[in-house]
Amino acid sequence: METRIQKAIEILSRSRLTVALTGAGISVESGIPPFRGPGSLWDKIDPMEFAHIDAFMKNPARVWEVLIGSMKTILDTARPNKGHLALAELEKRRLLATVITQNVDSLHQKAGSRDVIEFHGTFAKLTCLGCGHRTSSADITLTTLPPRCHCGGVYRPDCVFFGESIPLSALTRAQEFVSQCEVMLVVGTSATVQPAAMMPILAKQNNARIIEINPTPTPLTATSDLFLQGNAGPILTRLTEAIAIPAGP
Ligand code: OAD
Numbered sequence: 295m296e297t298r299i300q301k302a303i304e305i306l307s308r309s310r311l312t313v314a315l316t317g318a319g320i321s322v323e324s325g326i327p328p329f330r331g332p333g334s335l336w337d338k339i340d341p342m343e344f345a346h347i348d349a350f351m352k353n354p355a356r357v358w359e360v361l362i363g364s365m366k367t368i369l370d371t372a373r374p375n376k377g378h379l380a381l382a383e384l385e386k387r388r389l390l391a392t393v394i395t396q397n398v399d400s401l402h403q404k405a406g407s408r409d410v411i412e413f414h415g416t417f418a419k420l421t422c423l424g425c426g427h428r429t430s431s432a433d434i435t436l437t438t439l440p441p442r443c444h445c446g447g448v449y450r451p452d453c454v455f456f457g458e459s460i461p462l463s464a465l466t467r468a469q470e471f472v473s474q475c476e477v478m479l480v481v482g483t484s485a486t487v488q489p490a491a492m493m494p495i496l497a498k499q500n501n502a503r504i505i506e507i508n509p510t511p512t513p514l515t516a517t518s519d520l521f522l523q524g525n526a527g528p529i530l531t532r533l534t535e536a537i538a539i540p541a542g543p
Contacts, residue, residue: 295523302505302520303536306389309477309503314381315493316395316402319482319508320526323375324401326368330484331510347455354440354448362451363436369399369417370432377481377526378405380534385409389537391475394468396483396490398453411464411471413454413490420449428452460489472497480506482526485514494518 318328384390424447506518
């Protein structure tokens with residue numbers, strides 16, 4: 295492991311354009327359960343029944359009750375962990391250009407990351423399906439479900455449900471970085487949900503090096519140049535503390 299860490303430090307130090315792709319695993323150390331694996335969200339509930347746009351449109355009260363309401367309770371109080379803070383620090387030191395995240399929890403921004411591409415949207419904002427009014431998720435209560443706007447319309451979270459497209463601006467920006475980056479740090483994702491899972495594959499096709507951080511191997515691991523097995527917090531902290539200023543052009 296130590297040799298791999300040293301190799302990662304070397305690759306990151308030399309890179310002129312590094313981007314991160316993060317998934318639910320980076321927020322596990324903040325107390326947010328992942329979607330897959332033991333004790334995960336999709337272990338308890340069927341995503342097709344509760345996280346598909348058709349399910350939401352058919353019965354928003356039920357989806358709010360079972361899925362979105364409980365997410366809100368966890369996300370309202372979740373705090374960024376060392377993994378989020380390490381990525382924010384790398385950006386501050388100009389060693390990381392952006393974080394492409396599949397997460398909707400805003401923890402990268404709360405940690406201080408400025409350039410965050412929210413590939414699956416955000417839970418921080420809700421939009422009224424009636425009049426389009428937007429409000430902060432933190433400002434609404436769960437006393438009556440589904441929560442409604444003053445116009446009577448139902449609020450939906452600004453996250454991507456199954457059956458919906460990736461926001462175009464997020465997809466376009468992510469693809470730009472993917473085509474240009476020299477290194478992609480892939481942190482805490484099962485690399486199973488498309489099109490996010492394609493991003494490291496496309497980066498690799500464009501000659502980028504892939505450094506993957508995860509406690510368990512994923513379908514991406516065989517393609518990754520370096521697999522750092524373990525939790526995001528300690529590994530990212532270790533890399534961030536050791537990394538040097540990149541070499542000039
Ligand atoms: P998953 O829940 O599928 O995968 C989480 C990954 O994090 C797994 O590979 C774990 O091994 C790893 N992991 C767990 N603890 C970790 C830790 N402390 N540090 C680092 N890694 C850890 O989450 P995603 O890949 O993000 O989509 O899932 C992708 C999408 O599937 C989500 O964005 C969501 C879901 O359905 C939508 O909501 C549209």
